[in-house]
Amino acid sequence: MNVLITGAGRGIGLALTRAFLNDGHSVLAVSRNIEELNKIGNANLTAYSFDLLNNDFTPLLEKVSKTFIKLDILINNAGMLIVKPLLEFSDADFDKLFNVNVKAAYKMVRGCVPLMNQGSHIVNISSIGGFQGSVKFPGLALYSASKGALAVLTESMAIELADEKISVNALALGAVQTEMLSAAFPEYKAPLQPDEMASFIKYFALSGHKVYNGKILPVSLSTP
Template sequence: MKNKNIIITGTSRGIGLELALKFANEGHQVLAISRKTSKILIENPNVTCLPIDVSITEELQQVEKFVINSWQNTVDVVIHNAGSLVNKPFEQITPADFEQVYKVNVFAVAELTRICIPYLSKGSHVVTISSMGGVQGSSKFPGLAAYSSSKGAVITLSELLAEEYKEQQIAFNVLALGAVNTEMLQEAFPGYEAPLSAKEMAEYIWNFALTGNKFYNGKVLQVSSSTP
């Protein structure tokens, strides 16, 4: 398999960090996007760290400049992994809370995809990391109204984009994750011990990002051995 150009958001910790390391250590070129930059990524010769806030549209324009100047206008895989979570009773969630969660979990996904579309060619794959909480008919949990509804929104967005860009043979798929031992899981479910580590889930996502587009387009795969 030839080395590919991979964009990953939310790479400062957890699954995103493990994903960036996995792709880079396998020889792929990685653009790691997060507000905070991990030292271990900076030291990896196959990783370029872009310390931006994905919720700010103007900052996302730096991605296009990088792709043009450093990757000769080519992106092979985009993994929308960045996430924002508010855990509050619904009556305490403010409009500002909702807006911030949607800026990161929905609007940034749409904008970064829009930026990358001209540079995605036949066989490219856009993978959005959602949550079981965003899947219709799944178990829902109090306090996660903003988060889970945003994760439902990107599922529908991905399905629509798969249809819109199927002629260009750009695949759009969603992985709806269950419980994984990350800091974000602890924010949602303090004290809960998930059976999967961030590194284990990153291994799965890595393989799916490189091969899943051969088998799926416009699909939502539930990657969940457990939910709290």
């Protein structure tokens, strides 16, 4: 399979890249910092440094079409977290959070769908905080709202791509021990390591679209 993973430079995305490569799949791994990816040394890996806050996605989309004639799996995993009390977010914080967590995922889908055939799968990585009815935590208002937006966008994408037989699902992840989580909550110990979550996401990306489409699935041990 040809797989594109954003946010692949560290955390869950890096573990996911390794997991797909270990199974012999080809991966285009996108992140600003590609140092760890460059250390992997696998002929099936193309690492590409790109800032998803860039307005112009043309260079990234050209890289995608140069790397793959067709794309089977797109995983919008890149994410950004800013923790602040509700009334202290700046306009710039708002824009950054929504641009990385929602707009970039939309632009990836818009740019990649022409390369995707019937049976392809788009997986958007959301958060349990953005899952309707979940317990909400102080400081995470805009992050959770952006992940909620990504989840609803997923439902709409699935409807609009149904004729092309491209499936779109979102995984609303619970806590995983990554740099993002440690930076925000240094005392908290998550019940899952990145490779454990990555192994589930890989399995889901490869086979979940046979039974789900347009679904937002909570994948969480930590909160309901």
